[in-house]
Amino acid sequence: MPAAVAEQISLFRSFIEEGSYSDVSLRILETLLVAKDLRALLEIRSTLQELLRSEVTSVMARIAAKSTDEKLDIAEFFVKAFALVGDVESCLALKYEALVLRESKYYNNDDFRVSYQEWYTFAKDSLHNRYYSIAVKGFDSALSCFQSEHNTKGVTHDNHVNDHIVDEIIRLRDEASAMVSSCSVQALTSKYLKRKSTEDGPKTNSFPINPRPAASYMHRVGINKRNANKLRRSQQQQRPQVPDP
Known part of the structure; x- marks a missing residue:
């Protein structure tokens, strides 16, 4: 990974760790995902997905005592971040948590309830x-x-x-x-099936490595040998006799 990209990822991590869940952090994330090389893009995306999964767990634990509105803001930030890096499962899981939070907070408020x-x-x-x-x-x-x-x-x-x-x-x-x-x-x-395959493995290996040839094959081999013997005897009979000196 290029040093410039690694530096940007480090900057993004520091923003998250310092509690900057803002559009500025999301723009850094967007910048990181602009890559001309597909292989590089996949590597960067994978690195960012792992980073976000790790960070969201510790962040949500740290904000447990905060107000519902603060939790919602942070959850929405991570929903957008996961969407950007293509982690659909994490995005949906966190969006579900955000909807549950909203529902518990605003169940009596027609303007904000889910x-x-x-x-x-x-x-x-x-x-x-x-x-x-x-x-x-x-x-x-x-x-x-x-x-x-x-x-x-x-x-x-x-x-x-x-x-x-x-x-x-x-x-x-x-x-x-x-x-x-x-x-x-x-x-x-x-x-x-995987367990059965493992259990049956030694039995499979107990078969001979070089099994006896099939009967049809042996039959063809016998015919070829007989024909070769006949040809050799015929050639010997037709060979001219050399008189004794």
Whole structure:
């Protein structure tokens, strides 16, 4: 990695460690991700992803005692940072935490509370990107939020429309749940097959390295030998006899 890039990464790290969760830090991050060489870009992106994962864990632990608004600001910063470096899973996971924080803080404030549309969009993004466990949580929250909104405000649409929205959320949630189960089964199956392969390894190696040739092969070898003997005898019979001196 070029020295100039390493220096910029070090600068970005220092900003995070000093608590500068601002647009200035994000611009440094954007600058780092401008690379003409694809291999260099992938290396830089990987380094930044690891850095952000490490930093977000320690940062979120340090701000545990801060106000909800401060936590939200910092969470949003990391959501944007993870999005920039292409870490979709971390971005969605942190966005979920930010939505939960907002919901707990502003559940009685119609202007700032999380709407079911926000939960629904978040859950669909998670499902689309194959992060099924996060998607299930999002759809559960969307369903709960939708029902709460309509119980509090009264029905604003006809029952048919409401039923359709609920059915669609449940359908997608069940789809995400099924994918979670499928992935779990696949992981268990892969683990089982790997273990069986290891257990069966010595048995496989016990077979002879040079097994006996097949019968058809041996038959062809016998025919070739007989034909060679016949040809040799025929040549000997046809060879002219040299008289004794």
